Amino acid sequence: xxxKACEYGIKAAIYITQNSLQNNRVSLKEIAAEIxxxxxxxxxxxxxxxxxxxxxxxxxxxxxxxxxxxxxxxLSQIVNAIDSDDxxxxxxxxxxxxxxxxxxxxxxKFKIVRExxxxxxxxxxLKELALKLDDGTTVLKI
Amino acid sequence: xxxKACEYGIKAAIYITQNSLQNNRVSLKEIAAEIxxxxxxxxxxxxxxxxxxxxxxxxxxxxxxxxxxxxxxxLSQIVNAIDSDDxxxxxxxxxxxxxxxxxxxxxxKFKIVRExxxxxxxxxxLKELALKLDDGTTVLKI
DNA sequence: CAGAAATAGGATATAATTGTCCTAATTAAT
DNA sequence: ATTAATTAGGACAATTATATCCTATTTCTG
Numbered sequence: 125x126x127x128k129a130c131e132y133g134i135k136a137a138i139y140i141t142q143n144s145l146q147n148n149r150v151s152l153k154e155i156a157a158e159i160x161x162x163x164x165x166x167x168x169x170x171x172x173x174x175x176x177x178x179x180x181x182x183x184x185x186x187x188x189x190x191x192x193x194x195x196x197x198x199l200s201q202i203v204n205a206i207d208s209d210d211x212x213x214x215x216x217x218x219x220x221x222x223x224x225x226x227x228x229x230x231x232x233k234f235k236i237v238r239e240x241x242x243x244x245x246x247x248x249x250l251k252e253l254a255l256k257l258d259d260g261t262t263v264l265k266i
Numbered sequence: 267x268x269x270k271a272c273e274y275g276i277k278a279a280i281y282i283t284q285n286s287l288q289n290n291r292v293s294l295k296e297i298a299a300e301i302x303x304x305x306x307x308x309x310x311x312x313x314x315x316x317x318x319x320x321x322x323x324x325x326x327x328x329x330x331x332x333x334x335x336x337x338x339x340x341l342s343q344i345v346n347a348i349d350s351d352d353x354x355x356x357x358x359x360x361x362x363x364x365x366x367x368x369x370x371x372x373x374x375k376f377k378i379v380r381e382x383x384x385x386x387x388x389x390x391x392l393k394e395l396a397l398k399l400d401d402g403t404t405v406l407k408i
Numbered sequence: 409c410a411g412a413a414a415t416a417g418g419a420t421a422t423a424a425t426t427g428t429c430c431t432a433a434t435t436a437a438t
Numbered sequence: 439a440t441t442a443a444t445t446a447g448g449a450c451a452a453t454t455a456t457a458t459c460c461t462a463t464t465t466c467t468g
Contacts, residue, residue, distance in 0.1 A: 125267060125353055128426065131360045138371055151444070165427050171446065184435025185443040199372070211267055218273040221408045229280055229395040229404045230341070233386045241379045253371040262371045266363050270456065293414070307457050313416065326465025327413040 130206040133169045135159040135264050137202055140179055141194040141254040149188040160265045169206065176205035194251035203245055212242040272348040275311045277301040277406050279344055282321055283336040283396040291330040302407045311348065318347035336396060342387035354384040 126134070136155050143150045152170065156163040170189060174181040178201055180190045191197065203211065215222035216234035224231075256262045268276070278297050285292045294312065298305040312331060316323040320343055322332045333339065345353065357364035358376035366373075398404045 125356075125358060126360075128360065131358075134372070135359055153444090162427055164429075167445075168427095168447085174445090181445060182435085183433075183445045185441095186436055187434080187444045189445090214267075216267060216273075217277055217406075218268075218270065219405075219408060222405075226408075227404050229398050229406065230276070230390065231404065233390055237379065237383045237386055240382045244375045244379055248372065248375055256371050262369050262373065263361075263364075264359075264371065266361060266368075295414090304457055306459075309415075310417085310457090316415090323415060324465090325415045325463075327411095328466055329414045329464080331415090 125211065126203065127207050129165070129169050130203055132159065132161045132166055133173055133202050133206045134199065135161070136166060136170060136189075137173065137178060137191065137197075137250055138253045138257060139264060140189045141191045141197075141250040142257050144191045144194060145251070145254060145258075149182065149186070149190050151188040155189065158264065173202065173205055176201070178202055178205055191250060194254060195249055197250045198246050199248045199250075199253075200242070200245035212238050212245060268345065268353065269349050271307075271311050272345055274301065274303045274308055275315060275344050275348045276341065277303070278308060278312060278331075279315065279320060279333065279339075279392055280395045280399060281406060282331050283333045283339075283392040284399050286333045286336060287393070287396060287400075291324065291328075291332050293330040297331065300406065315344065315347055318343070320344055320347055333392060336393035337391055339392045340388050341390045341392070341395075342384070345387055354380050354387060 136159055139155055139158050140150055152167055153163060155161075155170070156166045159166075170179060170181065173179045174189075178191070178197060180192060182188055182190065200209075200212075203209070215228055216230045216238070217228045219228045222228045222231055253262075257264065278301055281297055281300050282292055294309055295305060297303075297312070298308045301308075312321060312323065315321045316331075320333070320339060322334060324330055324332065342351075342354075345351070357370055358372050358380070359370045361370045364370045364373055395404075399406065
């Protein structure tokens with residue numbers, strides 16, 4: 125569904141949020157350890173998210189990553205930054221010009237799934253996901 | 267969402283169905299032309315679908331592909347054969363052990379999407395898709 | 409039976425994704 | 439100021455997905 129990069133990106137963002145809510149800045153190393161991802165690859169993804177204003181990066185000693193508006197930041201912004209919105213907006217069969225007027229055979233049925241996904245990504249904030257980690261009802265690893 | 271191979275596979279299967287419903291066997295070349303896919307790559311995918319009993323292949327001159335039970339064949343069987351059921355059964359964040367007891371942060375919300383997708387794939391037959399092509403309300407190309 | 413038309417399948421090529429390594433730049437702390 | 443800790447980013451390596459090419463095999467047709 126999502127690329128590996130996007131999965132890492134979402135997990136990283138949730139973990140950063142969890143810490144930013146406690147005014148705790150976290151380092152790349154810590155993030156990668158916590159979400160069980162390759163350090164250097166995660167670095168690239170975080171650079172990307174920083175360029176897209178999803179996370180704020182602070183360079184230098186005691187630097188790291190923060191997220192300032194986790195209540196307003198939605199999963200869709202991360203997916204968009206890393207994968208593109210194709211996963212919840214594009215045609216299920218990859219047709220470039222598939223739309224209501226020229227639908228592919230699975231258009232109508234797939235639309236329902238896509239809408240659900242879109243709705244879910246656009247209405248889920250990083251903050252609510254981080255809080256569910258905090259209370260121990262969910263996990264980021266294994 | 268689906269791999270390119272899977273998209274080609276679905277399109278090919280729908281086109282074969284459309285022809286099998288008229289007792290018309292179709293060749294690889296014709297299929298690839300009709301769904302706008304690379305011929306040799308499509309051949310591999312059809313081999314795969316044949317191994318998985320989705321399509322029947324007939325070798326030799328006047329050979330080609332057929333589908334015998336399009337009313338019973340569901341999209342899920344194609345997706346399963348080519349991609350695997352991960353797309354509609356696996357964890358949204360790629361966690362191997364994500365489940366009701368040990369859910370990832372997006373588990374509950376993602377589950378809804380996944381179920382919709384599963385339902386859609388398991389309840390959509392090749393026959394109904396082919397009929398929608400026949401009556402001109404849908405298209406396979408562009 | 410010979411030849412042509414088709415699928416099967418192995419080998420290889422290309423592109424995209426994932427992952428690693430090294431150096432540069434930045435900043436806090438001493 | 440120097441050093442240590444940290445992110446940025448370029449270059450490269452490995453893996454997987456996509457695509458091509460060639461030969462073998464099968465089967466219909468004449």
